[in-house]
């Protein structure tokens with residue numbers, strides 16, 4: 536079931552609006568959220584996760600509304616969010632970090648341990664299960680963040696720039712992981728990286744200036760590239776085609 540933004544407005548201060556009367560529903564499947572710095576991608580995901588509440592309007596998953604205190608617990612069990620900054624509990628090993636996240640979302644101790652091992656396997660980190668997080672690279676730490684988001688069987692996974700800091704090999708592994716989750720969970724991932732669009736995602740959403748500027752299938756998005764574009768540069772050219780001429784700044 537997709538997240539719905541209904542007439543949603545939000546600003547960090549009284550004066551500046553980041554989102555204004557946004558009516559939008561994320562597509563099902565794997566969705567990549569693109570847009571320049573400051574377009575509002577993280578804000579959209581934070582509001583979608585219920586970490587922030589809209590100033591006006593609502594964010595819903597089925598009948599659950601993030602503004603309702605009673606709905607927020609069930610909402611957060613169904614929608615997992617990985618923020619840009621991954622905070623880990625000092626002293627815990629990787630598998631314990633993930634199990635702890637599951638326990639916080641209501642899993643029993645044994646179930647949390649079992650699901651933690653499963654989640655680490657999904658992100659190809661089983662071999663690091665007993666490492667301390669301080670021993671991990673930035674890319675591996677992001678995969679721990681994804682495992683923590685996966686551990687409690689949410690229906691929707693919101694990932695804020697999970698591939699930042701990953702080397703090309705790690706990124707390939709990560710895209711393979713996302714491709715493998717296709718059809719099992721709805722994923723929305725914000726990034727500046729347009730590699731592997733066809734094999735990893737079903738839909739593309741482009742944000743500009745706090746608005747949804749483009750929404751469509753990956754194939755519709757790639758058609759925005761000029762016909763003579765060399766094969767390896769189609770996604771990048773499509774992104775320029777979609778965003779060209781539009782103001783990148785928030786009004």
Ligand SMILES: Nc1ncnc2c1ncn2[C@@H]1O[C@H](COP(=O)(O)OP(=O)(O)OP(=O)(O)O)[C@@H](O)[C@H]1O
Nearest residue numbers: 547548553570571572573574575576577578579785
């Ligand atoms: N905590 C905050 N306090 C005040 N303004 C903020 C805060 N976080 C974001 N903003 C502002 O909100 C707007 C949208 O920022 P946001 O981080 O959502 O964009 P983004 O598309 O995720 O950017 P990036 O690609 O750089 O991560 C920007 O103008 C930004 O300066």
